[in-house]
Amino acid sequence: MSSAGSPSVxxxxxxxxxxxxxxxxxxxxxxxFSPANKGRSWARAINDSMVRFMTTRRWEIHTFTSLFWPTGSTYVKWARKSKLEVLSDDVGAGGKLHWVGPRRYDRVLLYFHGGGYSLPVNDQTQLGLLLALQRELEKSGGAGIAFLEYSLTPDYPFPTQLNQANAAISHLLEKGLSPSKLILSGDSAGGNLVFQVFSHTLHPFPSAPAPPTLSAPYGGALLISPWVTFDATTPSFAENDKKDVLSSAFYSFLAEQVTSGLPSGxxxxxxxxxxxxxWWDGLDGVVARVFATAGEVECPRDAIVELLSGPIKARVPDTTVVVEKNGVHEDVLNAFASGEGEKSVEYWMMVKWATEVFDK
Known part of the structure; x- marks a missing residue:
């Protein structure tokens, strides 16, 4: 982690x-040595313990963000270190697309990173996963992998991030990409942003630019512990409060950064x-298939499973929900942070699923 030296602290x-x-x-x-780390390697236990430590501090949001470089700077440093070409596109609305590997517009996985809409991208977790996916998919026809740099809350409230996601998708479609060859993906708040795109397509938000007109449904949605609720009262919040890497209080803290700027409706x-x-009627005309993960011991587990296995699967029958045994929030990303990402069963399930989506 590197400090961006935020003067607002x-x-x-x-x-x-x-x-x-x-x-x-x-x-x-x-x-x-807590029960939460039972069965984990030392590297994974140290990583998860440090995440838990960081997210139980009583800091205000700009104190957290001061510990990290902005997304654009993180990408440039990481790409150079990884010996990748730095490729970025301005897509409008203040958003940028950063490519992990070569640009291509025939098959694309577009990723929205998590962090409660308040924190920038992480090079070890999100970018580590994307690079592994890019290299693995290259073995079966390949795909362009790009992630969106969006503006952060609370300084940039809703619908800023939706507008930027909308602009990024429009940018790709204008390059000739078929929606059927586009996977929308994201972790936590990034998964939330995928749902925002779906909602906006079904029910255009009045003050946001119109959603793209789709010639076919999006090829798929790949969601890692999607942030679907701001309510910390479902049973899994109490059950997993001491087991997850994020406490129930921290989920609520991040939710405050989003809800404080929400306009009416x-x-x-x-x-x-x-x-x-x-609300989700017609979703099968927006996305063809969905793959989602939830950690067995993550706080929002119940809400994720209920939403995806209920109304979403009822409208998009090709929906798969994987509950990761002993998994915490964004379990596969925490595995990448500790150097164990490609040992994750869920990672290989994602590779297989994405390969099938692109090959259809």
Whole structure:
């Protein structure tokens, strides 16, 4: 992690960060032996313990973001380190597409990164996964892999990110890409953004640019622990509060950054779990198939499974929901952070699923 040196962090918050980091070694070691890490390798246990430590600090949001480089800077540094060409497209609405590997417009996986809409992309987790996918898909015809750099909340509230996702999709379709050869993908808030795109296509949000006209449904949606609810009262929040890498309180903290700027009538777009079943009527004309993961011990598990296995699967029959045994929020990404991503069963399920989508 590298500090971007955000000037918005107060002196008091910087002092609090310093004091908290002094506690880091002791608290991480203590958590290594907690039941939450039973059965995990040392590398994975250390990674998950550090994530838990970071997300249980009582910092304000700009203090968190000060620990990271902005998405664009992270991409450039990571691409050069990975010996990849730096390829970026301005797509309008303030968004950018960054390519992981070569540009191509015949088959594309478009990725929206997570972080509660408040945190930038992570090179070890999200970019590590995308590079592995790009290299693996290359063995079976290949695909362009691109991810969206979107503006962050709370400084840029809804529908900013929806507008930028809309612009990115339009950019790709204008290059000749068929919707049937486009996979929309994302983790956590990125999965939420995929649902925003679907909602906007079915029910255009009045103050947002019109959604693209689709000549065919999108080829698929690949969702990793999608953030579908801001409500922390479903049973899995209480059941997994001490087991997940993110506490129930941290999910609520991130939700506050989003909901504080929501305009009237926007809640159903930003929080797909609140939509009634009829909201999703016609979804089979928007996306052909869906693959989603949820961690067995992640807090939002119940809401993810209920939404995807219920109203979504009822309208898109080719929907697969995988509950990862002993998995935390974004379990496959945490595996990549600890160098174990390609050992993940769920990772290979994603590769197989994406390959099948592109080959249809």
């Amino acid at each position: 107060s002196a008091a918050q910087r002092l609090q960060m310093t004091l908290d980091f002094c506690k880091l070694p002791l608290l991480v070691v203590a958590r290594l 926007a809640r159903v777009y930003a929080e797909p779990y609140t939509a009634d079943a009829a």
